[in-house]
Structure formats: C-alpha cells, structure tokens
Amino acid sequence: MRILVLGGSQFLGRAIASHACAGGHDVTCAARGLAGPIAAGARFVRIDRDLADGLAPLAGETFEAVVDVSRHPGQVRRAVAALKRPGVHWTFVSTISVYADNRIPGQRADTAPLREPVTADIEHSTEAIYGAAKVACEQAVGDDAFICRAGLIAGPEDPTGRFAYWPARLARGGEVLAPGSPEDAVQFIDVRDLAQWIVHAAETGLTGIYDGIGPIRTRGEFLSECASALNASCTFTWVDRAFLEAHDVRRWAGPRSLPLWLPLPDYAGFLTRDTSPARAAGLTSRPPGDTARDTLLWLRANNGPVIGLTSDEEKDVLAAWHARDAENMRP
Template sequence: MDGVRFVRVDRTDPAGLAALTGEYDAVVDVARHPDQVRNAVAALAGRVGHFTFVSTCSVYADTATPGQRVDAAPVLAPASRDAEDPTLSAESYGACKVSCEQLVTEAFGAERVFVCRAGLIVGPEDPIGRFEYWVRRAARGGEVLAPGSPDDAVQLVDVRDLADWIVAAGERGLTGTYDGTGAPTTRAAFLADVLPDGAALTWVSQEFLVEQGVAPWSGPRSLPIWLPLPEYAGFLSRDVTPSLAAGLRTRPLAETARDTAAWLATAGPEAGQRIGLTEAEEAEILAAWHAR
C-alpha cells in the first residue's frame, strides 16, 4: 500500500519497539495484555500526539442494568500484576482491558487519549462467527429458531463503521472514553434485517433452550448473540448517545448482512468460524418445542 511502512516488533519484549523511531501524530493500540501496553507506553513516551486505545464493553461490572452510559457505568477492578492472565480467559479479559486503559491514560494524560470500548464487532471477514451464524442461517431458509423474546435487546457495530470512527477520532483529536457500538435494536428487528422477507420464525423461550442444553452467545450447540436474562439485560442495551454525538456513524444492519453474505459467497467454505446450532440440532429443538 502506498505510503505505508510495516515495521515488525515484538510486543512481549520491553525493548521490542525500538524500531519505532521518531514522533507520531496518532497511535492506535488494540492490545489485550497489560505488559504489552506497559512496553508500548514506555517506548513511545513523549513522542505521541494522540493515543487511541481500543478497549471493550467487557470492562463493565454491571451487565444486568439496561441503558447504562459510559460516564456513569461501573467498571471492573483492574487486574493485579500477579493476576494478569497471559492466556486472557473470558474471566480475566475485561479486567486486563481496564488495566490497559489506565496505563495509557496515566502515561499520556486524559487530554490526549481516546478510549474506545468496542461492542460486538461484525461484518465481512469477521473471524468470530457470531453474526455470520445468522447470515448462513438466512441462506438455508426454512423454519428459524429465534431465541428468547422479540423485544430482547441486540447491539453491535459494523467493523467498517468502527474503523472509520477510530481514524476520524485520531484526525480530530477526540479524547475521552466512549462506547464503540451502535444503538440497541430489538431481536425482532435484528432478525428482520438479516433473514429473508417472510422468514418463518419460531420464538423459543430461554428456559426451554437451557433445558435443551443450548449455550448462549457462542460455541458449539449455541445460539450466537443470545444471552440469558435478566443477568445480561444490560450487555447489549447500552446508551450510546455520547458516541453518536462524538461522530460515530453506523450503516443499516441490512447492509452489513448483505455484505457479509457476499463475502461468504466468494471466500470459500473455510471462511469464518462455524459456531451455533447445526441444522440437525435446530430441527431437534424445534420438534421438541412443538411437542411440549
């Protein structure tokens, strides 16, 4: 790419960023390991005009209260130095990101730091597969198992919109802490944008899904982007009014679904990650639901 220079570094080595010489107008860091951030802020001290740290909504301590805003929502305690988990398990991920946020802000000052707490990131080339499950499911047709209630909250952001905002934030010098995700919608609206018109939806209660051994969110025999309520009622329902006022723009979900389907059609059978219910598992659970 014209104008781009790639520099190989070792972020686990305290001296691993020595090849990054000179001064930088803007830096974007997506690290999850606090030690990598410690090495970065030490190596770049005094040489950065604006620093963006891409964090996560997993830093929040209260996942049950809907409609929380970034300026008032409590966060997890930072990971203690001896408790930092190099494997970044689900249990330690949020706390380690809190540590990273604090390290960057302490090193460069709040007046130069933009903390972007990303939500569920979706779109073409997504390697995780949560949104992709529903796009693949749309292509298969037939009766669709819809988890929970039509009014359940769903919240996500297209990777291209998030990236555009991060770049613009660096150019504008935006500072402060914001949630990097779109406004919440309902599960019914989400499925209407992803599935074909007239798709036959069968709404299955979360209690029944648990009885049938269906896992939430991700993994085998799961329903991606479904979380049990009320304990996760706040996880996909954040008030992102401050982010939208600060320049975040999100495209229609139907466009994200269309572009993801186009990517899957051209990327080959190995594209993405196959998670969720298999066709046979979905049929089995639907039959049990109808027969109850």
C-alpha cells in the first residue's frame, strides 16, 4: 500500500513508518524535519502544517492510507480538507486523555463520556488543553476513520523519559521506592505493538474508535517482571500516597516524580481501561519485561532521557519513611 504518515520523525510516528516499511509498504513521512530522522526506507516530504498552504508539497499525490499523529486541531482540519478522500483509510492517533472521567475503572472507548472539545477557533494544543484539543481533532476527522486512543506509550526512542525511569532504576538494584500498593493497576503500550496494530488497521481497513493500550497488570507484577527481565536484584518498599505527597514526590512525570504513578482513587479509571475490543480487533502486547529490557538497551546506547526522582531524592524519601517506621515502633 502507499501509506502517508503525517509526522513520522519521532517515536510513535517513526515506529509506524518503520513497521510499514518492514511490511513492504511504500511509505512517505511528511513533517518539518525538526524532531528527528524518519525511518530507514521511508521517503521524506518536507511540509509545515501550521501554514495555510503547508500541505502543498503533497498536492497531486495519492495514498491508500494516511496516519495522522497531530495534536493540533488546525493541523488536523487542514489535513482532512486536503487529503481525506473516499476510499482512503484514515488513522488518527488520539489519547485516553480525551475522557471526561478518570475515576471509574473499566471504561470502554465506545461508551465512555468525553471532555468538551476546544472551540473551533483554537488552532494549537497546549498541555493544559491537550485532551480537549484531541476531542476536537477526532471530530474533525469524522466517524469513518480508525481513531486509536493511545494510553501511555513506552519503549525505545521515547523522548519523554517517563517509562524509562523504571528500567533505569530497577537496573541499579537494591531497595526501590514503589508508589502506593502492589495491587494498584498499571497499563501502558509498547510503541512497537501500537505501531504494528496501526499498520494492521490500514491493511485490513479497520475503522471505529478504540483504546490503544495493553492489558492491566498490578504494579507489583509489573515491577517484578521488569526487574526479572533485567536480571536486577531489587526489594520494593511500598509507600502510600499521603507520605509521598507530604514529601513532594510528584505524580506521573517530570522532576521529582515517580513516573506512571497516579494518586488513587482520583485516577482509578486512567490505567484500568477495558481494552477487550482492541484485542478482538488485533492489538497484541509483548511482555513488559521485553519493553523494559529494550528501553534500557536503547537508553544506554543513546544516552536517552530519563525523568523522575534522582537517586539521592529516592534515598531521602526512603530514609524518611524508615525513620517514621522507627518512630512508630517506639514504646
């Protein structure tokens, strides 16, 4: 097939292009060329989607499938107007941040309520309006497309450094600060599994709205499977939300965070989505240990980014936790 990836110069877009090339497809990646190189074997076309005529370099070309990873409603509207034609399979990569309710576990893509979309005059997304902007993007694409709402994407080439915290930390071994309880849920998707499914969707003409995220595991299983795949010798000290927050350990991502941790019950629905429809439609997931091992190999070979608590910050929180235990044991 002739496949156009709008993007393709970083992480998921590049993985999609790479997987499509490996499957023998004729792949074009269209971007500004700022984020990074495109996949080997793909053709690069330079475009700027923020300009009114920014898609002109693609004029006259025909594609059987288009994959768009944009988060900006203006970019999506212009792409739909210029390139979406009957018979062209269209994939829009969205996000589970479109959902209005993060508390209720087990929600499904086809029934869960969405946030209000941003208004039609909003061209660009920001972190503050990311989910609402993606709702507007989805609406601009229409309901004859494959809308893939990704959960946290992990694996080699991740520019965020979020998932990478865990393989990097586990590989050091020793006492590991673990958030919440070993029974809490964790859910994410390996970038290569998501890319494979998106190419599969184009090949098979899959349409509809799905969550693109892997199976739910407990955090205890996740950490021990990853440690075991890395041959790391770790013990886990589970520390509750109140203590973490009192010691300025932050949620999800960024400096001083424990990545992939979200406070419960506020986010009990965010990492517990029902992905049985996606699985029935062909999404498969490799074991988390494989993702952890390959992420670590990539980090080491490329000096890739890792965010989260530093080693000293983790030690300080653990020391405070043990001091509290000792205090509590005093007669």
